[in-house]
Amino acid sequence: MLQLDTLHKRLTPAHIGLSTWLPNQNYTTTCQVTVKDSSTEGKYQVANKLFRQGDIVLKEEPFIRQLNKNHCKDHCYFCFRSLATKSLAKCRVKTCQWEVIYCDRTCERKGWLAGHAWLCRFPELDVSDMQEVLFGFKGFVTSRCRGQNTLPGLVSNLESNNVIRDMKTMEKINKLASLFYLSEHAIKSLICILSQIRCNSFAIKQAASVAVDSSYVVSRESIHLGQAVYLTAARFNHDCDPIALVIFGSDGNPCQLQVQVTKGSIAKGQNVTISYGPLVTKHTKEERKKKLKEDYFFDCQCNSCLGNSEDSPDSIYKCQICKAGRLYRQQDKCRNCDQKPYWAYFLKTEAKIEMYKQQQDYLKVLQLQENIYHDNVLNIGETCDKLAQTYCVSGQMRLAAKYSKRSLEVTKAIYGKISIESAEEMMKLSTLLFNSMQKAEAIKQINETMITYRLLGLNKSSPEDIEELEDMKNHLIYIVR
Numbered sequence: 001m002l003q004l005d006t007l008h009k010r011l012t013p014a015h016i017g018l019s020t021w022l023p024n025q026n027y028t029t030t031c032q033v034t035v036k037d038s039s040t041e042g043k044y045q046v047a048n049k050l051f052r053q054g055d056i057v058l059k060e061e062p063f064i065r066q067l068n069k070n071h072c073k074d075h076c077y078f079c080f081r082s083l084a085t086k087s088l089a090k091c092r093v094k095t096c097q098w099e100v101i102y103c104d105r106t107c108e109r110k111g112w113l114a115g116h117a118w119l120c121r122f123p124e125l126d127v128s129d130m131q132e133v134l135f136g137f138k139g140f141v142t143s144r145c146r147g148q149n150t151l152p153g154l155v156s157n158l159e160s161n162n163v164i165r166d167m168k169t170m171e172k173i174n175k176l177a178s179l180f181y182l183s184e185h186a187i188k189s190l191i192c193i194l195s196q197i198r199c200n201s202f203a204i205k206q207a208a209s210v211a212v213d214s215s216y217v218v219s220r221e222s223i224h225l226g227q228a229v230y231l232t233a234a235r236f237n238h239d240c241d242p243i244a245l246v247i248f249g250s251d252g253n254p255c256q257l258q259v260q261v262t263k264g265s266i267a268k269g270q271n272v273t274i275s276y277g278p279l280v281t282k283h284t285k286e287e288r289k290k291k292l293k294e295d296y297f298f299d300c301q302c303n304s305c306l307g308n309s310e311d312s313p314d315s316i317y318k319c320q321i322c323k324a325g326r327l328y329r330q331q332d333k334c335r336n337c338d339q340k341p342y343w344a345y346f347l348k349t350e351a352k353i354e355m356y357k358q359q360q361d362y363l364k365v366l367q368l369q370e371n372i373y374h375d376n377v378l379n380i381g382e383t384c385d386k387l388a389q390t391y392c393v394s395g396q397m398r399l400a401a402k403y404s405k406r407s408l409e410v411t412k413a414i415y416g417k418i419s420i421e422s423a424e425e426m427m428k429l430s431t432l433l434f435n436s437m438q439k440a441e442a443i444k445q446i447n448e449t450m451i452t453y454r455l456l457g458l459n460k461s462s463p464e465d466i467e468e469l470e471d472m473k474n475h476l477i478y479i480v481r
């Protein structure tokens, strides 16, 4: 029987439209959600049973994926794992000039079938500005292999999406179409797939430690490894105040997507929502609406956007008369005491805050912010984080820990206790408490950090952090008196 790999060698690019060989694959390992339909928000996912905080409702592998060009030299082109310590495999075609490497032959074979077989002969396409169109092309090949013309069942919002009006993208599509002799029909499919990708793809990110200021102060940053489309996860609708969180890299697999419940409990049949980026705790209603319209082409219908904005992050100002009322910028009256706020004072104070920020006098910045803002707002959290970093660099670990603790409180209030952001702040605080030798408090914080890491699956994606936490804990228990 002819093997698929050898068949590819005999085919010309024009045969893509005919290829329907790959068997239907199951991409999910855990799937506890069911698709439902609504007239305003299209399809959405509901819970199959009762879920509690920390439960996993979905684990899924990508339908299509694309490693960012700037990571091609040090990450597997198929599975995105870092190649620093692994033996490598190259493309089966000895003369292949694409900048692609793999962990092993299995990943090479999967990468070959996922589109490299077609692209291998055209090294001129391996350039940064073709990334989006090449990703669409992989979507086209993968969909055709399953007898579909576009990514199966995903929305494209074609009317409001801007692929056709985007001349630069159309030029690249035409370049690809001429190399692969794509028919008019195939070009239409490709345009639709690019629109689907814009509405449905996830950015695959990985946390990484980056040195700042001095060799022992480390900041946590997230690296954007690439992009992927997941057929089941693409059906989760957005909510600016979501009940679940998307995590990558659990089980040591950077492309594995996991959806985890982060709030209270979800009843059977309840809509499971995630955030596409904008959050009620972090962005104003205007900012959220703008971002969702520009990036995902829809007007958000979530409760936070439809309802009253009293509790939104717009309302960060503290009424100077009753000290309890929450005000959004230029609000005419405080709803708590009915008095008219004196906005000139707030604006003058904000100008002073900017001046002290320029001078890097963060203690003054914090003092002024505490005058005009309520506790637990993002601005205050950021200043406390800066102060923690400044004291840490100058070796004043107790003070650094004090401000890091405050920054963690804000992060928990904004992003939730079980969130990547809180886990990162907890890691920082654990290290600072350890370095300032506050034994009991450090052990307590280390334990809390380890639990949060496990709940979020970060123990698998960042095992080095867990190792560091365990080392610190052992040191405190067995060595420090």
Ligand SMILES: C[S@@+](CC[C@H](N)C(=O)[O-])C[C@H]1O[C@@H](n2cnc3c(N)ncnc32)[C@H](O)[C@@H]1O
Residues within 6 Å of the ligand: 040, 041, 042, 043, 044, 153, 154, 155, 157, 199, 200, 234, 235, 236, 237, 238, 239, 296, 297, 298, 299, 300, 301, 302
């Ligand atoms: C990733 S898809 C989610 C699944 C989609 N509802 C479907 O029918 O396949 C994103 C699209 O769903 C719709 N959508 C998601 N969240 C929404 C929300 N909060 N309000 C209105 N539409 C929403 C928008 O059309 C958006 O472009």
